[in-house]
Amino acid sequence: MGLAEGDNQQVVNRLSKGWINRRKRTYTLSSYPPSHSFDTFDLYQSPNNPNKRVIITAHGMQTLRGKSAYLPKGVSFRYYSSDGNALYDPGLMRMALGPEYNTPRETLNGPGRIRNYQLERYPHDTPQEITKVVNTMEVDIIAITKNTSLRHVLKVLDQNNLNYSVIEGCFCRSSLKASILDFLKIAEVPVQSVERH
Secondary structure: OOOOOOHHHHHHHHHHOOOOEOOOOEOOHHHOOOOEEOOOEEEEOOOOOOOOEEEEEOEEEEOOOOOEEEEOOOOEEEEOOOOOOEEOOOOHHHHHOOOOOEEOOEEEEOOEEEEOEEEEOOOOOOHHHHHHHHHHOOOEEEEEOOOEEHHHHHHHHHHOOOOOOEEEEEOOOEOHHHHHHHHOOOOOOOEEOOEEO
16 A cells, blocks of 8 residues: 555654654654743643752853842742852753752742843753653753743743742853853853752
């Protein structure tokens, strides 16, 4: 039985929508869809997250505009680098282990204002890796897809009644000046690793 005219296009459409390429046994990126896609980030949700914990994975730096973001009551925000420092990539699986294995350098508790950061997509944390982490660990993950700010991410979570008790920032907190000097190779941004227990 042969393929009718137009059948080839259906096969191409299925492959482009994330179906398995049976010949090569590979998956396309859309095989790992997020639970929710918002305007500037994707949210991957774990089937079991009793602690209501989420990790934000992104490139980050201090922002000049919108200097603060609002942290709601009952929410803790954990940073793994000090303000003004970059963060060595600890790996998403390691971050998912939580504070029992990683020591936050700073924890802020809401309600209150916190420093705002510019956030960009971090390409090393792929949809495949993120899906693996949320399916094996008790944590949700926010992956930035377009340039945004921490203030915007927190606002979108609040508007969609996605209430987390712990938010963890897995991103750099370097200043704009230090980032520019580093880019121009004039001076290096101070870098920290995640502290381990």
